[in-house]
Amino acid sequence: MNTNPLHVEGYKDDGDCGQRLATAEREFRRSGGGRSQNEKLASIFLARPNEWIEMTELGNQIGAWAVHSRVSFLRRKHGMTIECDVERSDESSKRLARYRYIPAQRQFAEQSAKSLPPGSAD
Numbered sequence: 001m002n003t004n005p006l007h008v009e010g011y012k013d014d015g016d017c018g019q020r021l022a023t024a025e026r027e028f029r030r031s032g033g034g035r036s037q038n039e040k041l042a043s044i045f046l047a048r049p050n051e052w053i054e055m056t057e058l059g060n061q062i063g064a065w066a067v068h069s070r071v072s073f074l075r076r077k078h079g080m081t082i083e084c085d086v087e088r089s090d091e092s093s094k095r096l097a098r099y100r101y102i103p104a105q106r107q108f109a110e111q112s113a114k115s116l117p118p119g120s121a122d
Contacts, residue, residue: 037062037063037064038070038073040061040062040063041062041067041071041074042078042080044061044062045074045101046101049100049101049102049103050100050101050102050103051100052098052100053098053099053100054096054097054098055067055068055096055097055098055099058099067097067099068097071084071099080101081101081102081103081104082099082100082101082102083099084097084098085098085099085100086098
């Protein structure tokens, strides 16, 4: 009797397990099923720039509820400017969060406009 808690009865390691798993992973990703939550979230933001998107919608689309962690990753690792707006619902004590992606060109234009002296943009 095997006391290893990871042992699967009837499984025999033929020494090629890692290769089979790597091949299966590549096939899964090639079929479109292997996109990470971060990749899915980035593609949503890139497809809908400057649009506020509710956190619940994002969570449903990427299959995760840790949207804030995924947004943080995109900000840190990919330099994406993603704003967050949180408002309290009048009917309850729930807070509703939404996010929007600001493309670099718009962000640069807004920063430039803020740095101009008043009246110089006319």
